[in-house]
Amino acid sequence: MAPIPNGSTVLVTGANGFIGSHIVDQLLQKGYKVRGTVRSEGKGKWVQEYFDNKYGTGKLELVVVPDMAAPGAFNDAVKGVSGVAHVASNLSFSDNPNDVIPSVLSGIDNTLRAAMTEPSIKRFVFTSSSTAATNPKPNEKFDIKEDSWNTETVEEAWKPAPYDGRKWVVYGASKTQAEQELWKFAKENKPSFEVNAVLPNANFGPIINEKEQDASTAGWIRTIHRKGIDDMKFIPAQWFVNVQDTARLHVSALINPDVKDERIFGFSAPYNWNDILAILRKLKGDDPKWAPIEDDSRDLSNPLPRSRAEELLKKDFGRSGWTGLEDSVKDLLASLD
Numbered sequence: 001m002a003p004i005p006n007g008s009t010v011l012v013t014g015a016n017g018f019i020g021s022h023i024v025d026q027l028l029q030k031g032y033k034v035r036g037t038v039r040s041e042g043k044g045k046w047v048q049e050y051f052d053n054k055y056g057t058g059k060l061e062l063v064v065v066p067d068m069a070a071p072g073a074f075n076d077a078v079k080g081v082s083g084v085a086h087v088a089s090n091l092s093f094s095d096n097p098n099d100v101i102p103s104v105l106s107g108i109d110n111t112l113r114a115a116m117t118e119p120s121i122k123r124f125v126f127t128s129s130s131t132a133a134t135n136p137k138p139n140e141k142f143d144i145k146e147d148s149w150n151t152e153t154v155e156e157a158w159k160p161a162p163y164d165g166r167k168w169v170v171y172g173a174s175k176t177q178a179e180q181e182l183w184k185f186a187k188e189n190k191p192s193f194e195v196n197a198v199l200p201n202a203n204f205g206p207i208i209n210e211k212e213q214d215a216s217t218a219g220w221i222r223t224i225h226r227k228g229i230d231d232m233k234f235i236p237a238q239w240f241v242n243v244q245d246t247a248r249l250h251v252s253a254l255i256n257p258d259v260k261d262e263r264i265f266g267f268s269a270p271y272n273w274n275d276i277l278a279i280l281r282k283l284k285g286d287d288p289k290w291a292p293i294e295d296d297s298r299d300l301s302n303p304l305p306r307s308r309a310e311e312l313l314k315k316d317f318g319r320s321g322w323t324g325l326e327d328s329v330k331d332l333l334a335s336l337d
Helices: 018-029 041-055 097-116 151-157 167-189 218-227 243-255 273-284 306-317 325-334
Strands: 009-013 033-038 060-064 083-086 123-127 194-200 202-204 238-242 263-266 269-271
Touching (some): 009 018, 018 243, 033 041, 041 060, 123 167, 167 194, 202 243, 218 325, 238 243, 238 325, 243 306, 263 306, 273 325
Parallel strands (some): 009 033, 009 083, 033 060, 083 123, 123 194, 194 263, 202 238
Antiparallel strands (some): 238 269
């Protein structure tokens, strides 16, 4: 029996974001209601209109939480919900860890403390990241395990100033420290709800509203499609996951009775830029800006827990497995204006 009854309400923070909006979509598809948080009414306007048109009115309610780091930020938002998916994060990509990490830690702490006050909550899911476990290390063979932590990115992020060039390190450290805070809080406070985390790698796939969303890692492919590879060459080969699969894994972490105290790793398959460029040429025709590049590095890491995530996709959604890279790129391109 699902820990969250069908038709009950789930809180999704950051509901207008790339991943958050897909989690809203998957929950509504499953017959749940959603209360989503946005930072302003303006940011939520398209979200409300889109999902009202798709599923009918009364299924999605939006509330404004201007600052997730403010004390008591989610105290009202949690009232009456059965589960929480905490997706909102600081995506300013500042080089300065002081501008990012404290607000992310306050955000997870505020959401957990608010959840502790609401006895109806049975599940809490945190959107972590593959960077909480490891940085991409092309051409290096190593195992990623359930207890892998990216301590090196935390150490790098908090080195003394100058901070220039640290934005990805700081982002990785924010996810690492926030997820560690999640498990520390659960251990120390023993909440009545189950806690899970989802760790996706680079998210590709459709962008629900390309004009209103920055599209996160899907924006990498959008840039290559429009401008070519030059601005993206610095991003190393790594694993990817379709954003809809990431959303499905969040739903599994909320509703599957067997998923308890788990880190769910969203690793579909490794890719590099030559793979993406070849797919663009196949789908769109030859173009000089999509010509192969010299660097053909590969991610050789072995994410051991990924089989658990694939099992959940099959069991809870009837999927045959992960959504493939070509389908993810194809769906992403179809979503662009």
